[in-house]
Amino acid sequence: MVKRVSDAVKRRLPRYYRRLLSLDEAGTESVSSKELGALLGLTASQVRQDFNLFGGFGHQGYGYPVNKLREALEEILGLKRAWKMVVVGAGNIGRALAGYGYLGGDAFRVEALFDVDPAVIGTQVHGLTVKSADEMVSFINENNIDIAILTVPQEVANKVAHLISSSAVGAILNFAPVKLDAQENGPIIESIHIIDTLMSLTYQLSAKNITKPR
Amino acid sequence: MVKRVSDAVKRRLPRYYRRLLSLDEAGTESVSSKELGALLGLTASQVRQDFNLFGGFGHQGYGYPVNKLREALEEILGLKRAWKMVVVGAGNIGRALAGYGYLGGDAFRVEALFDVDPAVIGTQVHGLTVKSADEMVSFINENNIDIAILTVPQEVANKVAHLISSSAVGAILNFAPVKLDAQENGPIIESIHIIDTLMSLTYQLSAKNITKPR
DNA sequence: TAGATTGTTAATCGATTAACAATC
DNA sequence: TAGATTGTTAATCGATTAACAATC
Structure with a gap:
């Protein structure tokens, strides 16, 4: 089920995480792939492809729940432990x-x-x-x-x-x-x-x- | 005549330079694309393609003159000045x-x-x-x-x-x-x-x- | 509902690799 | 000369982008 994660994706994951952290701290509840892409200089397609490697975090018509996605990335990046x-x-x-x-x-x-x-x-x-x-x-x-x-x-x-x-x-x-x-x-x-x-x-x-x- | 230099090439240029510098300091006179590629984890093709973006530095049957190529890279990377x-x-x-x-x-x-x-x-x-x-x-x-x-x-x-x-x-x-x-x-x-x-x-x-x- | 936006498949683009004639 | 290796074109591979049905 888990697809191969390319080096390019591997390098983008921390960038997603940092941005989601700051959105979360700012109290933002949801973000669309288009918005997040604009913030990071990526296309909406790329953002969606990347997140879908790890599972469906988004909701149609709504976007991605910031806090939930941040938590998921924290888990994926191994940041829940020291x-x-x-x-x-x-x-x-x-x-x-x-x-x-x-x-x-x-x-x-x-x-x-x-x-x-x-x-x-x-x-x-x-x-x-x-x-x-x-x-x-x-x-x-x-x-x-x-x-x-x-x-x-x-x-x-x-x-x-x-x-x-x-x-x-x-x-x-x-x-x-x-x-x-x-x-x-x-x-x-x-x-x-x-x-x-x-x-x-x-x-x-x-x-x-x-x-x-x- | 100068082709577009991709980001990937841009990131490889300093690596070529560092390696050529150490080969030059070790007194190595020539290096083939195959040898240099092996040292850097690249294919011979990739090395030749990269250098050819900037001109023909090599000689058939011989490879690339280390000192000349190092000098050329120094020029390309802007290292001849402070x-x-x-x-x-x-x-x-x-x-x-x-x-x-x-x-x-x-x-x-x-x-x-x-x-x-x-x-x-x-x-x-x-x-x-x-x-x-x-x-x-x-x-x-x-x-x-x-x-x-x-x-x-x-x-x-x-x-x-x-x-x-x-x-x-x-x-x-x-x-x-x-x-x-x-x-x-x-x-x-x-x-x-x-x-x-x-x-x-x-x-x-x-x-x-x-x-x-x- | 209507509009928005996802998940995902297909198309495109670009980078890497392979091949080989030219030639040192 | 024969062997080695380039420069360069063609083929392949993988990543990015586009498209769109599904659905919140």
Whole structure:
């Protein structure tokens, strides 16, 4: 009954959720596929196709009940429970993410922060004491960590990712600007390449200047 | 002669570039579309199609000259010049990005960091003195800033984005978890929604457990 | 009821993959 | 030369859009 969920849909689900959350908080009772599509830059068809992958949430002539759909998405996205995370690498980005609180909610919790630098180990970051990377794998396993956020320098990213993959962690969120080698039966990997997005901007800015100089 | 570059290609260009850079630094002279595709998880066809959008860089029977292709991508992506940036919002992520240095290179430079909090204004972050948001637009215009990195709380993100759009900035890199309203003839906007990527992970972790419990 | 809007099938569009002649 | 690999056209695949009967 459950159809295949494409990557494109997978990426849209959080966007639907965020918007439905804000509609719900604003007290909106229902929303049509057309309205929601307009808010997100999608067609009404696309919205309906997407929601129908997970079941019929709408009512003809009425639209979708905001609260009910929000709840359903919360369930689908796994936001009804808390997820335990560790941050690996206490550099700029790592330290920033260690203070991460989810939109006022509590789905994501950073339980520990690791580094290899003796000068950094033992220091306090957002109420956490930086731990030695030597303790990482055992900490992940003993504390049932779900997600490891990888913010180490690119030179060692794959080495550290391998180490993480030897633990029981479920997923890695990678911020290093390298492609991590996927492991057979290893953690799910998603990457955020900030530098790629910056380059995409400079590409567009450069291309723009060719056709339409400012 | 230049064909339309799809969003999918636009997102692959930085990945090609990063890989070619590391191949070049490793002294590799040539790479075939098959080899490069394998390194990036793409088909050889796709690699050849992509490069052919920008001209014939390859040689039959030989492949692509790494250094020449890297140079070409550097040109295409606009990395031969420096881009001036400001960070708007001196919170966790903003402060982290203010210390941003590009992969040892010098294409991206953070020139200033702005905030509205009087307690933060005037403090030092990575060698920069946090400036008042009141000075932002004039600073952007007087210093020919190319890119504004937006790291303010979501509640004010669109308001601040509007303000930024009233300046001469070319692009906004948005980290706030909201969709920014696109402006007619306004800056190019790209967003990095960290929370969306986390939700995509928990979706996958949840879906995984339904079919294959651990 | 009449109007609105869904769920779902069919049509379209675009991106990816395959194929292969050209040629280094 | 023979083998390898490109550039490019054609085929396939999948995602998006359109259409419309069902129905609230």
